Amino acid sequence: MNKPLLALLALLFLGVNVFAATPTMRVDYYHTGDASQEIFSLDRISIEPLPWPGDPQQAIDSSNLGKYFFEVRDAKTKELLYSRGFASIYGEWETTDEAKTVKRTFQESLRFPAPTAPVNIVLKKRDPKNAFVDIWTTTIDPADQFIDRSKPVAPAPLISIQKTGDPETKVDFLILGDGYTAAEAGKFEADAKRLTEVLFSTSPFKENRRSFNVWGLCPPAAESGISRPSTGIYRDSPIGATYDAFGSERYVLTFDNHALRRAAQFAPYEFIEVLVNGRTYGGGGIFNLYSTVASDNAFANYVFVHEFGHHFAGLADEYYTSSVAYAPSADRVEPWEPNVTALLDVGTLKWRNLVNETPIPTPWNKEAFETYSGEIQKRRAQLRKDRRPEEEMEALFKEELAHEQKMFAAEKYFGKVGAFEGAMYEARGYYRPEVDCIMFSRTDHFCKVCRAALERIIKMYSRS
Numbered sequence: 001m002n003k004p005l006l007a008l009l010a011l012l013f014l015g016v017n018v019f020a021a022t023p024t025m026r027v028d029y030y031h032t033g034d035a036s037q038e039i040f041s042l043d044r045i046s047i048e049p050l051p052w053p054g055d056p057q058q059a060i061d062s063s064n065l066g067k068y069f070f071e072v073r074d075a076k077t078k079e080l081l082y083s084r085g086f087a088s089i090y091g092e093w094e095t096t097d098e099a100k101t102v103k104r105t106f107q108e109s110l111r112f113p114a115p116t117a118p119v120n121i122v123l124k125k126r127d128p129k130n131a132f133v134d135i136w137t138t139t140i141d142p143a144d145q146f147i148d149r150s151k152p153v154a155p156a157p158l159i160s161i162q163k164t165g166d167p168e169t170k171v172d173f174l175i176l177g178d179g180y181t182a183a184e185a186g187k188f189e190a191d192a193k194r195l196t197e198v199l200f201s202t203s204p205f206k207e208n209r210r211s212f213n214v215w216g217l218c219p220p221a222a223e224s225g226i227s228r229p230s231t232g233i234y235r236d237s238p239i240g241a242t243y244d245a246f247g248s249e250r251y252v253l254t255f256d257n258h259a260l261r262r263a264a265q266f267a268p269y270e271f272i273e274v275l276v277n278g279r280t281y282g283g284g285g286i287f288n289l290y291s292t293v294a295s296d297n298a299f300a301n302y303v304f305v306h307e308f309g310h311h312f313a314g315l316a317d318e319y320y321t322s323s324v325a326y327a328p329s330a331d332r333v334e335p336w337e338p339n340v341t342a343l344l345d346v347g348t349l350k351w352r353n354l355v356n357e358t359p360i361p362t363p364w365n366k367e368a369f370e371t372y373s374g375e376i377q378k379r380r381a382q383l384r385k386d387r388r389p390e391e392e393m394e395a396l397f398k399e400e401l402a403h404e405q406k407m408f409a410a411e412k413y414f415g416k417v418g419a420f421e422g423a424m425y426e427a428r429g430y431y432r433p434e435v436d437c438i439m440f441s442r443t444d445h446f447c448k449v450c451r452a453a454l455e456r457i458i459k460m461y462s463r464s
Contacts, residue, residue: 021051025114031090035099040136046148052113053167053268065314067091075118082112086288107257154266159216167268171461174269177218178239179226179277188218191295211462215267252282252292285310298394316340318432318440321373338453354417362418408436
């Protein structure tokens, strides 16, 4: 046997990919508009430093999730090469009162396997009936000399928190630190590993742990912590995360998509958690964009898993008594999110296969819950207004959780799948699958419908 062939066999035995991997292409663009108009403009196209981490056998998205959806089609043959559904910060912002009077611009990105011939990128959005319609198309020639092929330097070492296989056969989850100084790098790693264990102690992630790779990366911050404008705190953190997104004191987002992508590109990833170095309760999650959590709050475990549910599987918020930044919807159409329904037709309930002799809609002690929750919200708002120590807010949440768990355990249909009115920030007209779930309260488990939705996405991104 000749030496070149022996060398090739040795590399294959060691698990080294000796063939050229597909590069990762990223299209950065600007999304501008208001509640009635939106405009798209191309920013730049880049080839990221690492190869495409996704499974080539799972290039087409059939999940029907997301407010937006994009396709990559061969420009000549129109063959569909890649597609994904997603949600966006703009998509949330356009439902706020500000969007009725102000135009704003947001940075967004699309990532996909780099094509070898010109392609059309087709961006779609749901219309008022929740059907996808084309809203923007642009053509990309991979031979274009202005595609950025530079080799930037990584802002921090990549940490392998859990590696169970090749990226293309696993769900690749990146935990990205923000607000950690260089001296706090060890704290970031400990925080990331702690929350990784929290995720994999929760079903269905617990049963599917081997389907995930988990990575950590933490660009060093000049100052510890992130911005919290409502209290006069401002930080130039590397990822740009901030509290008070859209005026909601607990909502943590980064509006700096460029900073997010510049850091994340040094890890194989499909999903991102921005882990912020902070004590104050907060987090956020947007489907197929990222989720966030403050690391040191007593309820960080809950926020981490809850917000990851939004990001990973497009799960909707099932609670409806907390204040939010969004205006209520004017029309009742069936939501695209898998865990809520407008119940327009009982016979076609989307989780009908999980209902077993439970009345639809399902009665529950709704008025008593709303009365109690209303008082909690008043106390919560007063604590923030008075800028009381975080320990007092945590104590209130613990009191609330204990009361709710006792209340829900006494429900006739506790633990049963049905259609319980109250979801998606509205007391009437939307229904959730069970009386309680981590998408509804600060409990520690997903309902059966949410677990099924999460399992579907795990299978979409992994082969084991």
